[in-house]
Amino acid sequence: MSDDANIPLCVDLDGTLLDSDLLVESGLAFVRANPLRALAPVGWLASGGKTGLKARIASEVDLDVTCLPYNKAVLAVIEAEKAKGRQVVLATASHISYARRIAEHLQIFDRVLGTEDVNLSSRRKAERLIADYGDKGFDYMGNSSVDLPVWKHSRKAWVVNASKAVVRLAEGQGNVEKVIDTRGNVLLTWAKALRFHQWMKNLLVFAPLLAAHQVGHLDLVLRGIFTFFVFGLCASSVYVLNDLLDLPDDRHHPTKRNRPFAAGKLSVFAGLAVAPLLLIAAFGGALWLLPWKFTATLACYYVLTLAYSLVLKRVMMVDVIALGMLYTIRIVGGAFAFGLDLTFWILAFSMFIFLSLALVKRYAELVDARKKGKEAKARGRGYYPSDLEMLSSLGAASGYLSVMVLALYIQDEHTISLYRHPEFIWLSCPLLLFWVSRTWMLTHRGEMHDDPVVFAIKDKVSLVVGVLFGVIFWMAR
Known part of the structure; x- marks a missing residue:
C-alpha cells in the first residue's frame, strides 16, 4: 500500500468541490423567499457572527443539493484517490447540515467536518485537521487565500480554480501537488452572463424617432445610440440579478441550467458586485446627458423588472402583462429621450x-414541460401544461389585435398627413398577420426558442418580414 493510502485527503466545499458559495446562495434563496425580511441576515451576523449567521440561514433555507454545480474535475480526483484506498474528508466552513446533505447525496466521503459551534474556516480549519490527523498528516484541496494556513500544515496541497496570486503564495510554501483550473474564457462567460444579445430589444428606443420621421437628425440619432447603451447597462444589471435570484429554478431547467451563474462558471459573489456597478453606470449616464423624464422611465423599468423577478413572474397572467409592459417602457423611454410626443397608436400596437x-x-415553456410528461405546475411559474390551449387563444388574439391597431392607424388623420402614400401601409397588415400566425404555429409545434425576440432576430423568415416592413413604410413616406 502506498503512503497516500494512509494519508486522508481533505476537500474544501465552496469554490473547490462546488463551483459556488453556499452561504451566498442560501442567503439569496432566503431573500428571494422573504423579500420583506431581506435585511434580517444583517442582524443575525451582528448578533451571532458568521457562525450564528450560517446556523440561522441553514434553519430557514432548504437548499436542493442535487442540482448544485459540482466541479467534475474535483469529483474525478476524489474518485481516483478513493480507488487507492484513501480516506476522503469533506472539510468545509459551510454549515454542517448542508455539508452532511451533500455528502449523503454524493456518497464519496468517509467523514464530514463543517461549521457547528465555530466557523470552520482558515486557521480554525487548520487547527481542527492538525488535532485530528497531526501536522503534515493530511492532504488538502482548496481554492482561496483563506486556505493558505491549511495548506501550510498539509503534506500536499491541491489548488483548485485559484487566482494567480493565491497560486503563487501556495507554491511558495513548497508542497503544491497539483493546480487544477477548470475555468473557461472569462470574457466570453461574462458576455453571456450580461446577455449582450438581449440588447437588441433596446432598439425599441428608436421606434418613436422612426414613427416621427426624424431619423435624418444626427444629434437625435447620437442621443438614441447613447440611450440604447444606457438601457443596455440597466438591462444587464437586471439580468445578472435575475439569474442570481433564479438559481434553483434555472438549475432545473433544460437550457437555463447552462447559464454562467447557475452552472458555476461565474461566482455568485462576483454577480452581486457587478449588478450594482452596472446600475450605477446606467443611471449615472442617464442623469448626465438625458432628460429627467427618461431617468424616471428607466427607474420604472428597473422597479418593474425587479418586481417581476421577485414576485410577478410567479403570478398567472400578471407575468405576461408585466413582460409586455417592459417592452413598451423602452419605447416610452425613447420618446422621452428624444423629446417626442407619444401617440396612442404606437403604445396600443406595442402593448x-x-x-x-x-x-x-x-x-413554449409549457410545451417543453408537456413533452417531458410533466402535468404539475411549471417550476417558478403560475401555469400548468393543461393551460396550453387557453394561452394560445389569448396569445393569437393579442397578436391579431395588433394587426387591427395597425389597420386603424392607417386611417388616422395624422398618418395621412405624415405619409404621401399611406395606402401602401395596408400591405403591412397581411405581412404582420402572416408573421404572427407563423410564430404561433412554430410555437405550437415546439420549434420556438424560449425567448421569441431572440428567435425573431435569428430566424431568416422573420428578418425578411422585417426588411419588407421597412420597404413598405419607405414606399409610403
Missing part, C-alpha cells in the same frame, strides 16, 4: 404585440 410574444414565451 398588444408584446403581450402576444410574452404569451409565446410561456407557451
Whole structure:
C-alpha cells in the first residue's frame, strides 16, 4: 500500500468541490423567499457572527443539493484517490447540515467536518485537521487565500480554480501537488452572463424617432445610440440579478441550467458586485446627458423588472402583462429621450404585440414541460401544461389585435398627413398577420426558442418580414 493510502485527503466545499458559495446562495434563496425580511441576515451576523449567521440561514433555507454545480474535475480526483484506498474528508466552513446533505447525496466521503459551534474556516480549519490527523498528516484541496494556513500544515496541497496570486503564495510554501483550473474564457462567460444579445430589444428606443420621421437628425440619432447603451447597462444589471435570484429554478431547467451563474462558471459573489456597478453606470449616464423624464422611465423599468423577478413572474397572467409592459417602457423611454410626443397608436400596437410574444414565451415553456410528461405546475411559474390551449387563444388574439391597431392607424388623420402614400401601409397588415400566425404555429409545434425576440432576430423568415416592413413604410413616406 502506498503512503497516500494512509494519508486522508481533505476537500474544501465552496469554490473547490462546488463551483459556488453556499452561504451566498442560501442567503439569496432566503431573500428571494422573504423579500420583506431581506435585511434580517444583517442582524443575525451582528448578533451571532458568521457562525450564528450560517446556523440561522441553514434553519430557514432548504437548499436542493442535487442540482448544485459540482466541479467534475474535483469529483474525478476524489474518485481516483478513493480507488487507492484513501480516506476522503469533506472539510468545509459551510454549515454542517448542508455539508452532511451533500455528502449523503454524493456518497464519496468517509467523514464530514463543517461549521457547528465555530466557523470552520482558515486557521480554525487548520487547527481542527492538525488535532485530528497531526501536522503534515493530511492532504488538502482548496481554492482561496483563506486556505493558505491549511495548506501550510498539509503534506500536499491541491489548488483548485485559484487566482494567480493565491497560486503563487501556495507554491511558495513548497508542497503544491497539483493546480487544477477548470475555468473557461472569462470574457466570453461574462458576455453571456450580461446577455449582450438581449440588447437588441433596446432598439425599441428608436421606434418613436422612426414613427416621427426624424431619423435624418444626427444629434437625435447620437442621443438614441447613447440611450440604447444606457438601457443596455440597466438591462444587464437586471439580468445578472435575475439569474442570481433564479438559481434553483434555472438549475432545473433544460437550457437555463447552462447559464454562467447557475452552472458555476461565474461566482455568485462576483454577480452581486457587478449588478450594482452596472446600475450605477446606467443611471449615472442617464442623469448626465438625458432628460429627467427618461431617468424616471428607466427607474420604472428597473422597479418593474425587479418586481417581476421577485414576485410577478410567479403570478398567472400578471407575468405576461408585466413582460409586455417592459417592452413598451423602452419605447416610452425613447420618446422621452428624444423629446417626442407619444401617440396612442404606437403604445396600443406595442402593448398588444408584446403581450402576444410574452404569451409565446410561456407557451413554449409549457410545451417543453408537456413533452417531458410533466402535468404539475411549471417550476417558478403560475401555469400548468393543461393551460396550453387557453394561452394560445389569448396569445393569437393579442397578436391579431395588433394587426387591427395597425389597420386603424392607417386611417388616422395624422398618418395621412405624415405619409404621401399611406395606402401602401395596408400591405403591412397581411405581412404582420402572416408573421404572427407563423410564430404561433412554430410555437405550437415546439420549434420556438424560449425567448421569441431572440428567435425573431435569428430566424431568416422573420428578418425578411422585417426588411419588407421597412420597404413598405419607405414606399409610403
